[in-house]
Amino acid sequence: MKSHEQAPGTTVFVLLGAISLSHAFNDLFQSLIPALYPLLKESLTLTYAQIGLITFTFQLFSSVFQPVVGWFTDKRPQPYSLPFGMTSTMIGLFLLSRADHFHWVLVSVAFIGFGSSILHPEASRIAFMASGGRFGLAQSVFQVGGNFGNSLGPLLAALIVVKYGQHNVAWFCLIALLAIFVMFFISRWYQRNIHLLPRRKTKESGSLRKHGLSNRRIAVAVAVLLTLIFSKYVYWASISNYYQFFLTEKFGISKLDAPYYLFIYQFSVAAGTLIGGPIGDRIGRKYVIWFSILGVAPFTLLLPHVSSLTATVVFSSLIGLILASAFSAILVYAQELMPGHVGMIAGLFFGFAFGVAGIASATLGWIADHHGIFTVFNACSFLPLLGCITVFLPNLKKRGV
Numbered sequence: 001m002k003s004h005e006q007a008p009g010t011t012v013f014v015l016l017g018a019i020s021l022s023h024a025f026n027d028l029f030q031s032l033i034p035a036l037y038p039l040l041k042e043s044l045t046l047t048y049a050q051i052g053l054i055t056f057t058f059q060l061f062s063s064v065f066q067p068v069v070g071w072f073t074d075k076r077p078q079p080y081s082l083p084f085g086m087t088s089t090m091i092g093l094f095l096l097s098r099a100d101h102f103h104w105v106l107v108s109v110a111f112i113g114f115g116s117s118i119l120h121p122e123a124s125r126i127a128f129m130a131s132g133g134r135f136g137l138a139q140s141v142f143q144v145g146g147n148f149g150n151s152l153g154p155l156l157a158a159l160i161v162v163k164y165g166q167h168n169v170a171w172f173c174l175i176a177l178l179a180i181f182v183m184f185f186i187s188r189w190y191q192r193n194i195h196l197l198p199r200r201k202t203k204e205s206g207s208l209r210k211h212g213l214s215n216r217r218i219a220v221a222v223a224v225l226l227t228l229i230f231s232k233y234v235y236w237a238s239i240s241n242y243y244q245f246f247l248t249e250k251f252g253i254s255k256l257d258a259p260y261y262l263f264i265y266q267f268s269v270a271a272g273t274l275i276g277g278p279i280g281d282r283i284g285r286k287y288v289i290w291f292s293i294l295g296v297a298p299f300t301l302l303l304p305h306v307s308s309l310t311a312t313v314v315f316s317s318l319i320g321l322i323l324a325s326a327f328s329a330i331l332v333y334a335q336e337l338m339p340g341h342v343g344m345i346a347g348l349f350f351g352f353a354f355g356v357a358g359i360a361s362a363t364l365g366w367i368a369d370h371h372g373i374f375t376v377f378n379a380c381s382f383l384p385l386l387g388c389i390t391v392f393l394p395n396l397k398k399r400g401v
Contacts, residue, residue: 296322
């Protein structure tokens with residue numbers, strides 16, 4: 001083995017940290033978009049439906065390409081794809097800082113979305129490579145970076161953009177340049193350690209599957225996981241895009257203060273993400289999925305009916321904390337169902353999640369325009385009850401996976 005190659009079975013925490021930081025940069029930039037909605041709604045006189053279309057456009061570009069990127073790079077790894085994707089994001093940020101029309105906003109978020117579509121399957125694959133077998137931990141470290149970036153987005157938007165003007169989005173291009181530098185370091189490691197990637201089935205090696213499940217059982221399990229992603233991300237779309245408007249209409253807070261409350265929610269999401277993966281490594285991912293999706297239902301059902309701002313913030317934080325613990329467990333569970341397809345699975349699940357969130361954002365915006373923001377939150381509060389279908393997932397831990 002060459003000296004710069006990593007030995008299999010070793011958890012490379014430096015790389016996991018760099019991947020997490022890259023994810024933080026990426027999701028910081030994409031979280032600027034919903035954080036700017038109150039400002040854009042006022043300056044460009046947008047409707048809720050147009051706000052939903054902005055999110056739909058971003059999620060469309062960030063979702064459609066992800067499975068394609070994952071499938072292609074499973075076959076032909078592209079170590080330097082991460083800096084390329086961040087360059088697209090940087091272009092989108094600059095265009096967003098200059099966008100003076102609704103259509104230019106759509107073009108801007110499309111560039112940002114395309115950059116995100118490259119990062120998620122590729123960075124998830126690198127986290128898998130650097131995990132040393134601790135897959136849940138690696139995915140949680142990777143995910144927590146993204147959620148931390150998501151939480152910083154509204155805060156920085158309030159301090160820099162909402163306060164001083166939309167053109168200040170251009171300053172974030174400097175952060176994108178820093179992200180590209182970090183990604184070049186990751187890309188060099190990736191290129192040197194491609195041997196850590198799990199290989200697909202061959203005649204000589206046989207199947208990589210250790211669980212012994214039939215193709216039909218795997219298909220049912222994947223369908224269940226995608227349904228859980230649907231419930232999680234439709235609800236998440238209601239909070240991420242319309243929570244500020246909900247607080248403004250219900251409690252009369254100002255547009256300058258609203259991003260701070262979104263920051264609190266996003267920070268709780270980051271904390272929940274870090275918890276879910278390692279617990280899944282220890283007790284089994286199915287139990288984490290059970291608790292995360294179904295366990296959040298009492299809080300989502302009560303949230304629209306809470307009468308005080310403090311209680312609303314507490315409930316939304318608990319929702320973010322519990323709900324966020326599921327994604328790492330769901331993703332690693334799916335990768336264990338279909339070993340050798342790490343990038344494709346990551347692209348499929350990230351892409352499906354983003355696509356669902358985009359369509360939900362547009363639909364919920366239309367509902368908010370016609371029936372009010374409170375109808376949106378009341379309707380979405382029942383979605384976590386879909387967590388009951390977790391009962392149809394096989395317990396992979398008992399099967400020796």
